[in-house]
Amino acid sequence: QGQSDITRRFGGLGLGLTISKTLIDAHGGHIRVQSTGKNQGATFTVELNTVERPIERDGHGEDVPADRKRDVAVTSDRRLLLVDDHYDTCLSMKRMLERRGYQITVAHSAEQAVEKVRTQEFDLLISDIGLPDRSGYELMRELRLNKRFPGIALSGFGSEQDVNQAREAGFAEHLTKPINFERLEKTIQSLLSSDS
Template identity: 35%
Template sequence: MRGRILVVDDDAAIREVVRLNLEAEGYDVTSAENVERARTAFSAEHFEMAILDVMLPDGDGFELARALRENSDLPIMMLSARDTDVDKAVGLGVGADDYLTKPFSPLELVARVKAHLRRYAASAPARAHEGLIHVGPVSVDVARRTVLVRGAEVELTATEFDILRMLAEQPGRVYTKAQIYEHVWGEEAFGDLSTVQVHVRRLRTKIEEHPDEPTLVTTVWGIGYRLEEGR
């Protein structure tokens, strides 16, 4: 999957059109029909982007955008039949990155989504430097030394955190046990490096849904470990 996107709209037909077009491009889409379900989904998963209707049955899409922005730097696109400059200014003012007026072209929506996600991916090194790293369902707050997995905080030891941070800073890259040992322990690696394997195993018990069949921190046999992208 190329990224996980939250789509919030009370119109089932619009949700379906958006979902089908985004999934055709390889995106993983979670749909919600109101603010309550959107908040539940957002707290349970990590998303790379949110597409929000302005008029929702149990709340205001603008306020939902404001709430999401307080907890994430993901791109936010507003959808609305209201096309006045005032509405657009309000949407952008609460933290949205884009405003698309209904009815819209699915091709235009997909093109805008791709553009936002390209910029979001390109800014990942800067965000990591600022102290926040997002990789799939894993969020690492470097400054606070905290980790969220699928929206839930996970308690890690200092060593487990340092290993995960190292892997998260370059997702998809394979690190050898020696590289991990030298980076985390600050000593030259030699001899038996099974201590790295033990800590990785413990880390998996805390962040993986099925530690014996890991999908986040995976083993590249004969080489080392990597944190998978977009799992």
């Protein structure tokens, strides 16, 4: 997690610890970290319960905790476009959102995203700002010329200027990396409920 500004700006979604915490929380566990300082390494301790929670299968043959069934029913018809050029973090986020019931389409560049929007309908855009072919800001401006759906900008930078730049481009929200998945999910739900 201790990355340089350039790595953080153009790196993945910053979800490593968030994914770990989400998975551990889903299993009723706890995670702790100890470190003596920057660039000194860290020790992570994970505690998990041995009692299993009741689960059911979702439509894709995956196990779904019983308390998530309601969320899946509410989100199952919502189509999200996720744009990020880092395949591993994009895949992780896609899986986490699909487990919540969203229909996720992935693009790894602004050009791919534009093509997907030409051929499909979406309820929400989630885009990294540092894309390989142009910025997420430019992507949102282009998409808003013909389509109207809310967007969430993901960035390693979170100054007031960064937030304002995202809003000026047409994004409804700006989230700073590393992304807190619970906050992302609440933001998605808020935007989709206000847009319906």
